[in-house]
Amino acid sequence: MFIFICLFSCRLAGVFGESVSVMEGDSVTLNTHLTEIQRDGLIMWKFGLVLIAKINAKDNKRDFYDERFKDRLQLDQNGSLNITNTRTTDSGFYKVTSSRTEKPLNTFNLTVYARLPVPVISSTSSQNPPPSLSSSASKCLLLCSVVNVSDVTLSWYCLLRILQL
Template sequence: MSEVFIFFCVCSWSLYGVFGVDAVKSVSVTEGESVTLNTDTEIQTDELIIWKTGHNDNLIATINGKDNKTDFPDERFRDRLNLHQTGSLTITHTRTTDSGLYRVSSTRSEKPLNIFNLTVNARLPVPVISRYLSSSSSNCSLLCSAVNVSDATLSWYKGMSVLSSISVCDLSISLSLPLEVEYQDKNTYSCVLNNPISNQTTHLDINTLCHTCADCTCCCGFTEAVVQLALSALVGVATVAVLVCEFGSKP
């Protein structure tokens, strides 16, 4: 079976301005968790620490070194920000919309103390493996699906080896990846959905999804089974009617 890798991404990109990429610290966290952006500094008594985010430098937090007074003017972070005496910022109950650039500066310096590129990854759903009809009579056709995912990769594994993959970034869409296996295949297969910091895995149960049998009620579709049941019922009714008619005609 040949390896297949599919990538379709419309990835966002950011300009780090005059500060340069080397000044940016990348931080990743899963949605709902807390994250602390450390300043690695000590606040002086005559210093004001300022936190801003986004390309428009939206002011989100300040702390005054003189009296440790804090202010959180951005309503998007209501009750979700904590400032420490070191100037470090903690964001609780993170959301995917919190992703972006964060800059911390001081009134004692013209340049930012630190710049962070925060990525909040959505929680990954468990991939679902299902069977679908195909023209192949010798292989079992399977489909692994995951709904509403972004910045993630969906992959089929045979043992520890990757058979095929499909990736998406930024877009929140549904991913599906097909696989065909022989009915008597004894190998171990699994479908894995992962992003840079977490993964979800579903193992294939071939005996359950790819079972075969000679009995038509097992192999045929739902419609055929209903038709057979209806025909059996009609035959039964006709038989009863004949018997009633026969016994009723006797003197």
């Protein structure tokens, strides 16, 4: 049973690939982990099911196919893919294959997060403490918000520790 679970876990890691996260506008490199490409080797990169880049080691020719990535893709001498000026639409599954093997060399699940606007923090204070506080205490209410974004988690920190609210 233990061996089955280990094998199943390893297989799932190959299916879902390496998880990579970047902020919108940053560059990211998806590595083949090859030290060199064989002289007659061909390395191909797909985004989903679409071929986006290819390098032919025979003539060191690099081809790029998808207009979504126009002028933003680079392939190094090992076939690793560099995406510059990332966009949220670049999020998804990437697969690199070689003409020398049927199995993918690597798969990646890339997530590109949008940059958030600066949060707005407002405060109100009161000199009328609730009965549970001493008479010299005051109350301060802080409100943090961001506009025009969805699915955002805001956290409050005090001395580098997250506050449990």
